[in-house]
Amino acid sequence: MGHVSPVGVGIVSVRDIQRQIAMVLPNARSAGAEGTLELASQHKDEPRIKTATLIEGSLMRAFHVGESDAAHFVAFLDGKQRSHVVSYLGSKTLSVGVAAAVVRERCESRLCTWKSAVCEWRVYAPRILIQDSEWTALSLLYGSSLVDTSADVKTGSAHPFALRDATVKRVNEHRDELERQLAEQWCTTQLQPLFLDGGIRSSRIVAESPWAVGVIKSHNTLYVEGGAFETVMGLGVRERSSVFRIESRTRPAVASWYLRMRNAMNRDPMWGLVRVEVALLAGPKMSRRADDVSRWILAEASPLALPDGRWDKMVYGVRDCEEYLRALGL
Amino acid sequence: MPTPLGRVVATERRPNTPHEFHFWTALVSPVGIGTIVRVDGSVANDGVITHVYGIVTEGFSWTDLASPLHDVMGHDANPGGSGAPTNRAEIRLYTAAVLRHIPEEPLQPVPMGEVHLADENDISIALRMDGYQASAGIPVGVYRAGGTDSPIYLDSDFLLGPEAAHLNISGVSGLATKTSAVEWLLQSIFTHFPAEKGSVAALCFNVKGPDLCFLDLPGEIGEADEKLYEQCGVTPKPFEHVQYYAPYKSDGVALNTLRSNEALLANVTPLTWGLREVLQYAEVLLNKDDIDAKADALIDFIKENVLDKRFSDPLLERQHQVTSFADLDAWFKDVLRGLEKKDDQSWRTHHVATIRKVRNRLSNISLRCKGLVADDGATSDLPFGSFQDRTVYVLDVAGLEEDAQDLIFARVVTKLREHLEKRDLGVQHVIVFVDELNKYAPGDGPDTYVRKMLLDIAERGRYLGLVLFAAQQFRSQVHRRVVGNSGTAIYGRMDGDELATPGYAVLSPAIKTKLATLEKGQLMVRHPHFTQPIFVRFPRPAVMRGRDGVSKYPSAQAPTLLSAVLRTLRQADPSLTIGWLEDVTALASDDEILRARNDMVRTRPTDVRKAFASHFRAAIAPRSATRTEVTAPLPSAPADDPYGF
Numbered sequence: 001m002g003h004v005s006p007v008g009v010g011i012v013s014v015r016d017i018q019r020q021i022a023m024v025l026p027n028a029r030s031a032g033a034e035g036t037l038e039l040a041s042q043h044k045d046e047p048r049i050k051t052a053t054l055i056e057g058s059l060m061r062a063f064h065v066g067e068s069d070a071a072h073f074v075a076f077l078d079g080k081q082r083s084h085v086v087s088y089l090g091s092k093t094l095s096v097g098v099a100a101a102v103v104r105e106r107c108e109s110r111l112c113t114w115k116s117a118v119c120e121w122r123v124y125a126p127r128i129l130i131q132d133s134e135w136t137a138l139s140l141l142y143g144s145s146l147v148d149t150s151a152d153v154k155t156g157s158a159h160p161f162a163l164r165d166a167t168v169k170r171v172n173e174h175r176d177e178l179e180r181q182l183a184e185q186w187c188t189t190q191l192q193p194l195f196l197d198g199g200i201r202s203s204r205i206v207a208e209s210p211w212a213v214g215v216i217k218s219h220n221t222l223y224v225e226g227g228a229f230e231t232v233m234g235l236g237v238r239e240r241s242s243v244f245r246i247e248s249r250t251r252p253a254v255a256s257w258y259l260r261m262r263n264a265m266n267r268d269p270m271w272g273l274v275r276v277e278v279a280l281l282a283g284p285k286m287s288r289r290a291d292d293v294s295r296w297i298l299a300e301a302s303p304l305a306l307p308d309g310r311w312d313k314m315v316y317g318v319r320d321c322e323e324y325l326r327a328l329g330l
Numbered sequence: 331m332p333t334p335l336g337r338v339v340a341t342e343r344r345p346n347t348p349h350e351f352h353f354w355t356a357l358v359s360p361v362g363i364g365t366i367v368r369v370d371g372s373v374a375n376d377g378v379i380t381h382v383y384g385i386v387t388e389g390f391s392w393t394d395l396a397s398p399l400h401d402v403m404g405h406d407a408n409p410g411g412s413g414a415p416t417n418r419a420e421i422r423l424y425t426a427a428v429l430r431h432i433p434e435e436p437l438q439p440v441p442m443g444e445v446h447l448a449d450e451n452d453i454s455i456a457l458r459m460d461g462y463q464a465s466a467g468i469p470v471g472v473y474r475a476g477g478t479d480s481p482i483y484l485d486s487d488f489l490l491g492p493e494a495a496h497l498n499i500s501g502v503s504g505l506a507t508k509t510s511a512v513e514w515l516l517q518s519i520f521t522h523f524p525a526e527k528g529s530v531a532a533l534c535f536n537v538k539g540p541d542l543c544f545l546d547l548p549g550e551i552g553e554a555d556e557k558l559y560e561q562c563g564v565t566p567k568p569f570e571h572v573q574y575y576a577p578y579k580s581d582g583v584a585l586n587t588l589r590s591n592e593a594l595l596a597n598v599t600p601l602t603w604g605l606r607e608v609l610q611y612a613e614v615l616l617n618k619d620d621i622d623a624k625a626d627a628l629i630d631f632i633k634e635n636v637l638d639k640r641f642s643d644p645l646l647e648r649q650h651q652v653t654s655f656a657d658l659d660a661w662f663k664d665v666l667r668g669l670e671k672k673d674d675q676s677w678r679t680h681h682v683a684t685i686r687k688v689r690n691r692l693s694n695i696s697l698r699c700k701g702l703v704a705d706d707g708a709t710s711d712l713p714f715g716s717f718q719d720r721t722v723y724v725l726d727v728a729g730l731e732e733d734a735q736d737l738i739f740a741r742v743v744t745k746l747r748e749h750l751e752k753r754d755l756g757v758q759h760v761i762v763f764v765d766e767l768n769k770y771a772p773g774d775g776p777d778t779y780v781r782k783m784l785l786d787i788a789e790r791g792r793y794l795g796l797v798l799f800a801a802q803q804f805r806s807q808v809h810r811r812v813v814g815n816s817g818t819a820i821y822g823r824m825d826g827d828e829l830a831t832p833g834y835a836v837l838s839p840a841i842k843t844k845l846a847t848l849e850k851g852q853l854m855v856r857h858p859h860f861t862q863p864i865f866v867r868f869p870r871p872a873v874m875r876g877r878d879g880v881s882k883y884p885s886a887q888a889p890t891l892l893s894a895v896l897r898t899l900r901q902a903d904p905s906l907t908i909g910w911l912e913d914v915t916a917l918a919s920d921d922e923i924l925r926a927r928n929d930m931v932r933t934r935p936t937d938v939r940k941a942f943a944s945h946f947r948a949a950i951a952p953r954s955a956t957r958t959e960v961t962a963p964l965p966s967a968p969a970d971d972p973y974g975f
Contacts, residue, residue, distance in 0.1 A: 106415070110416070299415055303404045303416065306395070307396035
């Protein structure tokens with residue numbers, strides 16, 4: 001009896017998956033050691049500008065949020081994903097994707113895992129491009145863990161890159177799902193502030209919870225334009241923008257604002273700039289809430305999240321979540 | 331199941347081997363350098379779960395910082411401006427050296443598994459003490475870590491022979507390590523050395539200060555020490571049987587020892603040797619420039635033909651019986667006078683220059699070792715042949731010249747060896763404790779007789795039961811064969827320079843750091859059964875410390891000749907008085923009085939009063955002169971008296 005060490009992606013062994021597929025699909029070719037699909041993917045959100053309604057005054061302004069408060073966040077939530085091609089059926093790829101999320105709770109200045117991290121893997125295959133018998137065999141083997149990546153494919157001969165991007169997108173959705181589950185658990189059981197890496201609109205429970213604070217580091221989607229854009233880009237350190245409301249038909253509305261965490265002098269105007277999402281509050285309470293939450297976030301500016309390249313916008317708690325998930329093999 | 335305190339980890343860069351492994355612990359844990367741990371393998375090998383015992387030899391700690399500069403930036407270059415709500419992720423990683431695998435075969439790299447603090451039973455297994463602890467274990471101290479208190483035992487067969495033997499102690503001076511450790515260990519040996527393995531005595535050379543001068547007097551020990559004594563099964567009391575030996579000072583009157591207080595003299599015996607004892611070891615005192623082949627031949631001739639024999643020769647004016655330095659000098663004078671008379675240059679193949687040279691050198695001995703060597707041939711010696719079990723014999727040579735120390739060491743050790751070879755010493759094992767090995771057995775320098783003796787003990791003593799307990803400050807500067815033959819080695823606090831020498835290369839930097847900062851009462855022990863050095867605590871010896879003894883029992887003032895002699899005689903007959911002694915010695919010279927005293931010490935007569943008095947001429951009671959009554963004569967008649975007849 002030898003050791004069985006997972007090879008490849010965290011909790012799942014790529015070789016095990018390859019062996020299983022080879023058992024049921026003898027014509028499948030195992031893939032060699034290749035990089036993750038995330039690295040190779042062309043999939044990126046298109047830069048865009050969306051409109052948002054100001055709920056704090058009538059003009060976009062900059063507000064100094066005051067000196068840092070004591071730390072108020074009790075925990076940090078982040079997720080991570082990773083996907084690999086495991087086998088080929090002709091020219092079609094079968095992939096495995098692992099998604100995970102974790103809440104790291106602060107206990108006496110040290111971070112530890114709240115409950116336990118969630119980590120799941122799924123097998124991804126393009127349903128309409130492979131034979132029915134092959135899909136059936138895979139379905140019998142993996143059941144609900146088998147995911148069709150061809151839902152977005154219009155024709156029977158999709159571009160392989162499109163299929164790869166579709167896989168990455170599905171894994172990303174899986175990761176969002178896990179993050180949402182954990183965030184909802186927290187918001188329904190814990191009555192303390194949670195720092196989420198990313199938006200909070202994917203769940204109504206979270207979006208309406210007074211305990212969830214989402215911090216978005218990427219700015220592919222901007223909610224300001226014109227003079228408001230200039231105001232936001234000109235925010236000084238420890239300054240926030242006016243609060244605005246983000247809403248859509250499919251997702252709950254939240255309050256949001258921009259916050260400059262670090263001095264961007266002589267740097268890219270988006271350096272150290274984050275967007276914050278919290279549940280909506282009525283009237284002047286929102287302004288106070290924005291100031292409070294901004295100070296809480298600024299209190300997390302130390303220690304630095306270096307050596308992560310996004311350290312200007314990332315807080316240490318989120319980096320810790322990523323490091324924790326990396327330790328799991330992600 | 332107790333909670334594990336760590337987990338074994340291994341990476342390609344830092345793999346585990348059969349002799350070393352790595353594990354991490356929580357930030358707060360009882361693990362430190364020297365802690366003994368147990369690894370429980372997680373996978374059964376052939377149905378058996380592997381247990382590995384190790385001792386922590388190195389520790390590492392780091393955070394997720396990629397560069398120290400990141401921390402500077404995080405604090406805006408202000409060291410005091412922390413206030414960060416979260417502490418960085420941090421690791422405590424330890425490296426442990428393997429002490430033992432169970433099962434021992436097949437010997438494989440240490441498996442992944444949980445790491446537990448070793449309990450008393452684990453320590454016994456880890457150090458292989460389970461094989462001898464009950465039957466032949468000598469407690470050397472108590473291992474203490476994380477709430478585990480466990481006595482550590484040395485195997486008496488490997489401490490006192492015959493399997494291995496000898497003990498070497500290193501440590502900087504003045505930290506109560508070397509001498510205290512030996513005193514403690516002797517107490518432990520005397521308590522635990524199994525009777526079926528024979529009897530054991532200790533012979534300690536007190537080469538400096540009063541360290542060993544009060545071994546029979548109680549010292550102060552604290553509660554913590556009492557607990558250590560209890561754990562080691564040793565009663566905290568001074569040595570019951572101690573005999574002190576010290577030569578006289580050069581005046582031949584007072585003993586040359588710091589244990590000269592009258593209250594302590596009951597077990598102090600003078601050490602004096604005569605010509606016979608000294609001439610056997612002449613080469614100790616005479617260096618190679620003194621002793622060439624010709625001189626050596628003459629000394630051999632004297633030993634063979636002159637010493638203790640009636641010697642006559644046509645050249646000599648009279649017959650000689652040489653038993654003392656004084657006799658020998660008279661013999662030399664006679665020989666040289668004879669040669670001068672005959673105007674000859676040689677006698678019995680010995681050139682006159684050689685004879686003069688040997689006379690000069692040998693006569694010098696009694697001057698250089700005055701106090702130890704008696705001109706009159708009187709001898710008071712160690713009780714060779716009647717050594718007692720569990721007794722400490724202390725030879726106080728601290729106040730002697732180097733030559734005299736060498737002579738004492740050489741002769742005593744040789745005598746011990748001779749008696750042990752003949753099995754008539756009185757005990758089966760003798761521990762010889764010598765401090766300042768840097769001086770007596772240096773790694774470089776001249777090949778002295780004393781160093782040869784020490785090498786001989788170290789290499790062959792264990793077969794005889796002659797065991798060397800040696801101490802020094804710099805182990806690296808002691809002869810390699812002396813330290814190399816020591817089965818057991820003890821280290822107290824060490825000097826940094828000493829630790830930088832190649833002999834300590836096998837120790838990890840952390841162990842070296844610990845050695846350089848060891849507190850009083852802590853030791854590192856190496857023993858044949860232990861695959862790695864172990865740190866232990868030992869109790870303060872329950873004997874009076876030298877400096878306490880000196881202040882409590884100050885040395886006696888330089889006594890007058892008679893009071894010194896009376897002090898000696900009173901040990902045999904307390905009824906003697908100074909008045910009696912003055913009467914007996916009224917007409918005697920100082921030399922005659924000393925000779926008589928030496929004779930008493932040597933012969934130990936039952937009737938001291940009579941025996942001592944017999945050395946002196948009887949003093950005749952003084953009588954007052956009286957004038958005889960003489961009748962006044964009649965005036966005579968003048969010659970020209972006209973009326974006379």
